Amino acid sequence: MAIQITFPDGNQKSFDAPISGLAIAQGISPGLAKKAAVIQVNGELWDLTRPIDRDATIAIVTRDKPEALEVIRHDAAHVLAQAVQELFPGTQVTFGPSTETGFYYDFARDTPFTEMDLEAIENKMRDIVKRDLPITREVWDHKTAVEHFEKAGEKFKAEWIRDGIAADEELTIYKQGDNWLDMCLGPHLPSTGKLGTAFKLIRVGGVYWRGDANNAQLQRITGVCFANDDDLKAYLKMVEEAEKRDHRKIAKQLDLFHQQEEAPGMVFWHPKGWAIWQVVEQYVRGVYKKSGYQEVRGPQIMDVSLWKKSGHWDNYQDNMFFTESEKRTYAVKPMNCPGHVQIYNAGLHSYRDLPIRYAEFGGCHRNEPSGALHGIMRVRAFTQDDGHIFCMESQVEGEVTAFHSQAMKVYSDFGFTDLAVKLALRPDKRLGTDEAWDRAENALRAALSAAGVAWEELPGEGAFYGPKIEYHLKDSIGRSWQVGTIQYDPMMPERLDAVYVDENSQRIRPIMLHRAIVGSMERFIGILIEHHAGSLPFWLAPVQVVVAPIVSDADGYAKEVCELLKDANLRANTDLRNEKINYKIREHSVQKVPVIAVVGRKEAEEKTVTLRRLGEERQVTMPLADVAKHLLG
RNA sequence: GCCGGGAUAGCUCAGUCGGUAGAGCGACUGAUUCGUAAUCAGUAGGUCGGAGGUUCGAUUCCUCUUUUCGGCACCA
Numbered sequence: 031m032a033i034q035i036t037f038p039d040g041n042q043k044s045f046d047a048p049i050s051g052l053a054i055a056q057g058i059s060p061g062l063a064k065k066a067a068v069i070q071v072n073g074e075l076w077d078l079t080r081p082i083d084r085d086a087t088i089a090i091v092t093r094d095k096p097e098a099l100e101v102i103r104h105d106a107a108h109v110l111a112q113a114v115q116e117l118f119p120g121t122q123v124t125f126g127p128s129t130e131t132g133f134y135y136d137f138a139r140d141t142p143f144t145e146m147d148l149e150a151i152e153n154k155m156r157d158i159v160k161r162d163l164p165i166t167r168e169v170w171d172h173k174t175a176v177e178h179f180e181k182a183g184e185k186f187k188a189e190w191i192r193d194g195i196a197a198d199e200e201l202t203i204y205k206q207g208d209n210w211l212d213m214c215l216g217p218h219l220p221s222t223g224k225l226g227t228a229f230k231l232i233r234v235g236g237v238y239w240r241g242d243a244n245n246a247q248l249q250r251i252t253g254v255c256f257a258n259d260d261d262l263k264a265y266l267k268m269v270e271e272a273e274k275r276d277h278r279k280i281a282k283q284l285d286l287f288h289q290q291e292e293a294p295g296m297v298f299w300h301p302k303g304w305a306i307w308q309v310v311e312q313y314v315r316g317v318y319k320k321s322g323y324q325e326v327r328g329p330q331i332m333d334v335s336l337w338k339k340s341g342h343w344d345n346y347q348d349n350m351f352f353t354e355s356e357k358r359t360y361a362v363k364p365m366n367c368p369g370h371v372q373i374y375n376a377g378l379h380s381y382r383d384l385p386i387r388y389a390e391f392g393g394c395h396r397n398e399p400s401g402a403l404h405g406i407m408r409v410r411a412f413t414q415d416d417g418h419i420f421c422m423e424s425q426v427e428g429e430v431t432a433f434h435s436q437a438m439k440v441y442s443d444f445g446f447t448d449l450a451v452k453l454a455l456r457p458d459k460r461l462g463t464d465e466a467w468d469r470a471e472n473a474l475r476a477a478l479s480a481a482g483v484a485w486e487e488l489p490g491e492g493a494f495y496g497p498k499i500e501y502h503l504k505d506s507i508g509r510s511w512q513v514g515t516i517q518y519d520p521m522m523p524e525r526l527d528a529v530y531v532d533e534n535s536q537r538i539r540p541i542m543l544h545r546a547i548v549g550s551m552e553r554f555i556g557i558l559i560e561h562h563a564g565s566l567p568f569w570l571a572p573v574q575v576v577v578a579p580i581v582s583d584a585d586g587y588a589k590e591v592c593e594l595l596k597d598a599n600l601r602a603n604t605d606l607r608n609e610k611i612n613y614k615i616r617e618h619s620v621q622k623v624p625v626i627a628v629v630g631r632k633e634a635e636e637k638t639v640t641l642r643r644l645g646e647e648r649q650v651t652m653p654l655a656d657v658a659k660h661l662l663g
Numbered sequence: 664g665c666c667g668g669g670a671u672a673g674c675u676c677a678g679u680c681g682g683u684a685g686a687g688c689g690a691c692u693g694a695u696u697c698g699u700a701a702u703c704a705g706u707a708g709g710u711c712g713g714a715g716g717u718u719c720g721a722u723u724c725c726u727c728u729u730u731u732c733g734g735c736a737c738c739a
Contacts, residue, residue, distance in 0.1 A: 235734025
C-alpha cells in the first residue's frame with residue numbers, strides 16, 4: 031500500500047510504508063529535522079514520531095511558529111509534572127495546559143509547594159531536558175487507563191477519565207522515557223531535549239479542582255516558556271517594567287491615595303489623587319449633559335424591604351452591608367438603580383417623555399470577598415458613573431448604539447484603544463421567563479450589529495435581571511478589567527412597579543437600561559495610572575505646572591506667574607525651596623509633573639517664562655502673557 | 664471565602680541562630696543664592712501590625728487575629 035504525501039509546495043512523494051514526520055523532515059534536510067517541532071497532517075497537528083499511515087497533505091512546523099510554541103509550552107507542563115513527581119513521590123497529577131505566556135500544572139499534594147521548592151523543581155526540569163527522554167504516544171482503551179491511574183494512586187486523573195470521558199473513547203497516553211506518563215491529547219515534541227532552556231517557574235498558588243470552590247484544593251505551579259532564550263528574556267523584562275507601573279506603587283510615590291487596615295477595600299484620596307478624580311468626574315459630567323442625562327442623587331441607605339422587592343437581597347445579601355436604627359434594618363446601597371426607580375416613580379410619565387435618562391456619581395458599598403480586594407481596582411466602597419434609561423422596547427436599540435459610540439469616544443479620549451466588547455447572557459440564577467430573556471438578548475445583539483462591532487458572547491455571565499454588554503480594558507500587565515457596561519433590564523421596573531402611560535392611556539412597563547462608561551471611578555483611575563505609568567496627560571495631571579525660581583531673587587515673579595496660571599484654571603504650584611534648580615527639576619520630573627516653568631532673573635526682567643516638558647530637555651522661552659494659552663492649546 | 668507568602672522609621676529595605684534595632688532617601692535645623700534630573704553639615708524619628716502563650720528575657724519561637732501580596736473562587 032503506497033502512501034501519497036503532498037508537500038506545502040504541491041510536490042508529491044509516495045512511500046511504501048507509514049513514515050514519521052521526523053523521517054520526512056530528515057529527508058528534506060537535517061537542519062529542518064533539527065528545527066522541526068511537530069507536523070501538520072491534513073490540517074491536524076501530529077507528533078513528529080507518529081507514523082503517517084494514510085495519504086496526507088503535510089507541513090513541517092518548525093519551533094519558531096506560533097503553533098509550535100503551544101506544543102513546546104505543553105511539553106514544559108509535562109516536564110514540570112515529571113520533575114515534581116520525581117522530587118515529591120506521592121504527588122498526584124491533574125491538568126497541565128499551555129497558556130498565553132507559558133504553562134501550568136495543577137497537583138494534588140497535602141503539603142503545599144513553597145517558592146523555595148520552585149528552584150529545585152526547575153533544576154529537575156532542566157535535568158529531564160538534559161536526559162533527552164524520548165516522548166512516545168500510545169493509544170489505550172478507557173478501562174486500561176482508569177485501571178492504570180487508579181493503581182498508580184492518581185485518583186483525580188482516574189476520576190476525570192471515569193466521569194469525564196465516554197467509556198468507548200480511546201485515550202492517548204504520552205510517555206516520557208520509561209517511567210513517566212500522562213494522559214494527553216498531544217501532540218508533543220519528539221523528546222524532552224527539544225523543550226530547550228527558555229522556561230522559568232514563576233509562582234505557586236492554590237486552585238480548586240475543576241474550578242469549583244466546593245472541590246478539593248490543588249497546588250498550581252505556573253511557568254513561562256518561550257521558543258528561545260531571547261524571547262524569555264524579553265518577556266521577563268516586560269513583566270519587570272509592568273510591575274513598576276503598579277497603581278499601588280505609583281500612588282505612594284506620587285502621593286495620590288492610601289488605604290489602611292481600618293478600612294479594608296476603601297480609599298483615602300489625597301489632594302493629588304482627588305484632583306485626578308475631579309478631572310475625570312467633570313469630564314464625565316460633560317458627557318452626561320451632552321447625551322441627554324439629568325443628574326440625580328439617591329440616598330446611601332434604604333430600608334431592606336426595598337432590596338427584598340428588587341431582588342438584590344435574594345441574590346446578594348452576603349455581599350451587602352447593613353445598618354440598623356430604631357428597629358429597622360437598612361441596606362447600604364450596593365447599586366443605584368432602585369433609587370433611580372424611586373425618583374422615576376415619584377411622577378407619572380407619558381410615553382412622550384421617554385426615554386428618561388438619569389445619571390449619578392453613585393457611591394456604592396459591596397462587601398466583596400476579602401481575597402478579591404486589589405488596590406483600588408477592586409474595592410468595597412466605590413463610585414459608579416451610573417445611569418439608567420427608562421424607555422420603550424422600541425427605543426432600546428437606538429439607546430444602546432448611541433451609548434456604544436459615546437463610550438468608545440470616552441475611552442479614546444482617555445487614551446485607550448485596546449477594548450474588548452462582550453455580551454453576557456442569561457445566568458442560571460435569574461429572574462424572568464426564557465421568552466423575556468430571548469427578547470432581551472436579541473435586542474442587545476441587534477444593537478451591537480447596528481453599531482458594527484465585533485463581540486464575544488459569554489453564556490451564563492449576565493446579571494440576574496438581564497443580559498449585559500461589557501467593555502473590557504487591558505492593563506499594563508495584560509490583565510483585563512471591566513469598565514463600561516450597558517444592561518437590558520425588564521425585571522426591575524416590574525419588581526419596583528415603574529410604569530409609563532402609552533398613547534391608549536394604558537399603563538405599560540418601561541424597559542430599564544443600566545449603563546456606565548468608566549464603571550467604577552476607583553478602578554478607572556487605577557487603570558489610568560497604570561496605563562500612563564503615572565505620567566498622566568496634561569489635562570489629567572494633578573499638578574500641571576510647577577513654577578520654579580532659580581534663586582530666591584525670582585520668588586516674587588514665580589508667585590506672579592503661578593497666580594496667572596491658576597487664574598487660567600491650570601493646576602499650578604510654586605517651588606520656592608532653597609534648593610538648586612537641578613534638584614527641583616529632578617524632583618518634579620520624578621513626580622511626573624508635565625511642565626516645569628523655570629524663572630530666573632532674566633525671565634523676571636523680560637516678563638517671560640521658560641518651559642520644560644516632562645521627558646524633554648528642550649526649553650522654550652515665551653512671553654508670560656502667552657503661557658496659559660500655550661499650555662491650554 | 665480557600666491555599667500560600669509578607670507586615671521592622673514617612674518611603675525603600677537590611678538585621679537579630681531569643682539579650683528591646685540599622686542604612687539610604689525623606690523630614691527638621693544651619694550653611695550655601697546656584698540656569699535645567701540629587702549642594703554640604705548636623706539633629707530628630709521605631710511599644711519591629713494587634714492579642715495571648717513559652718521563656719529570666721520575645722521584634723525573633725508557638726497560637727489566635729487584623730491586614731496586605733500572589734493564585735483560585737467571586738464580581739449585581
